[in-house]
Amino acid sequence: MNFIDQILARIFPPAKPLPAGSYAYTAPLKEGQPPLRLHLRIEANGSALLIVNASTILHLNQTAAEYAYHLVRGVPAEEAARSTSRRYHISQKDALRDYQDFEDRLYTLVDTPDLDPVTFLDFERTEPYSAGLSAPYRLDCALTYQTTASQAGLAPVERVKRELLLDEWKTILNKAWAAGIPHVIFTGGEPTLRPDLPDLIAYAEQLGFVSGMLSDGLRLAEKDYLQQVLQSGLDHLMITFDPAQDQSWEALRDVLASDLYTTVHLTYPLPAGQTDLLPRLKEMGIHSLSLSASGPEHKDDLQAARNQAAQLEIPLVWDLPVPYSAFHPVAIELEESGQKVDGAGLAWLYVEPDGDVLPAQGVNRVLGSLLTDPWEKVWAAARAE
Numbered sequence: 001m002n003f004i005d006q007i008l009a010r011i012f013p014p015a016k017p018l019p020a021g022s023y024a025y026t027a028p029l030k031e032g033q034p035p036l037r038l039h040l041r042i043e044a045n046g047s048a049l050l051i052v053n054a055s056t057i058l059h060l061n062q063t064a065a066e067y068a069y070h071l072v073r074g075v076p077a078e079e080a081a082r083s084t085s086r087r088y089h090i091s092q093k094d095a096l097r098d099y100q101d102f103e104d105r106l107y108t109l110v111d112t113p114d115l116d117p118v119t120f121l122d123f124e125r126t127e128p129y130s131a132g133l134s135a136p137y138r139l140d141c142a143l144t145y146q147t148t149a150s151q152a153g154l155a156p157v158e159r160v161k162r163e164l165l166l167d168e169w170k171t172i173l174n175k176a177w178a179a180g181i182p183h184v185i186f187t188g189g190e191p192t193l194r195p196d197l198p199d200l201i202a203y204a205e206q207l208g209f210v211s212g213m214l215s216d217g218l219r220l221a222e223k224d225y226l227q228q229v230l231q232s233g234l235d236h237l238m239i240t241f242d243p244a245q246d247q248s249w250e251a252l253r254d255v256l257a258s259d260l261y262t263t264v265h266l267t268y269p270l271p272a273g274q275t276d277l278l279p280r281l282k283e284m285g286i287h288s289l290s291l292s293a294s295g296p297e298h299k300d301d302l303q304a305a306r307n308q309a310a311q312l313e314i315p316l317v318w319d320l321p322v323p324y325s326a327f328h329p330v331a332i333e334l335e336e337s338g339q340k341v342d343g344a345g346l347a348w349l350y351v352e353p354d355g356d357v358l359p360a361q362g363v364n365r366v367l368g369s370l371l372t373d374p375w376e377k378v379w380a381a382a383r384a385e
Contacts (some may be wrong), residue, residue, distance in 0.1 A: 039182065047061055057117065172355065182209065264281055266290070
């Protein structure tokens with residue numbers, strides 16, 4: 001820091017972060033505006049997560065977190081502007097304009113159909129995994145290691161002796177929500193083989209989670225079952241897609257027609273005769289794409305698929321739980337550049353069907369049991385990894 005910077009820093013010291021913690025808010029209904037339910041989690045460094053209507057997570061930097069803090073506490077706009085003006089040494093007029101812009105964009109987000117479950121919507125943001133977290137961003141819950149015929153032999157069924165009951169999973173969800181985890185994904189095995197899946201989705205919605213599911217999607221071709229899952233409050237879906245199965249195409253058509261944010265996961269090599277697959281998926285209206293390979297020998301296939309997805313302007317997702325494979329395009333690029341960005345055990349944790357917690361699917365180091373251990377013990381073990 002040079003001499004001038006030192007003088008300016010003394011005259012205009014940086015604003016201290018807001019108090020860390022979790023805050024909730026439900027906006028009074030206004031004519032012409034959609035309902036707005038917010039949960040805000042502020043970290044010790046001032047960055048924050050904002051959960052909007054239990055369906056979308058925003059990552060906010062310190063300034064945006066400040067506006068969200070005033071909003072969830074019901075502070076009038078003029079008072080919020082005065083506070084921000086004093087803390088950040090800007091004019092009250094500019095602070096009020098920025099606050100109102102923040103609020104307007106929140107309502108725009110609420111009105112946007114098929115919104116990405118983790119988004120930024122032009123909000124200035126912090127980079128994921130760039131600072132210490134008070135809790136993970138997401139909990140991946142493997143409800144069962146039962147599989148359909150298309151998944152046979154993939155799930156590690158030998159790892160668990162029993163599956164948790166519905167009330168036991170509710171206990172785990174309660175602990176996760178109390179810890180400040182905003183996002184839960186139901187996975188497996190095949191989660192649709194659990195008859196109580198809609199009940200668990202509905203309970204997660206009731207608590208305030210953003211909820212997703214990783215599934216082969218085959219049961220979603222049953223229209224009554226699809227409606228039951230949707231009415232439970234599911235926010236997004238990743239389908240482990242098998243282009244050789246007619247039922248997979250039927251399920252995908254039905255899901256996309258239901259306005260559910262949908263990611264398609266493809267594992268390479270693809271079945272023969274699928275050279276036009278990505279253009280066809282684009283035409284159907286998928287929202288994003290996830291790619292992995294059965295081994296490093298298919299690295300070129302992944303790169304070609306990534307390039308084609310970019311040409312077709314299909315967003316690529318890499319940090320949702322990918323079934324039984326960590327070999328994906330981003331992993332290849334990071335390995336080649338010598339970088340490592342890994343949220344396992346930090347940004348997300350994985351719960352097995354018996355309640356044991358792993359850093360991530362396939363990382364077989366038990367951190368404790370989220371059913372029987374206090375959250376603090378499990379999180380301490382994760383941070384010590």
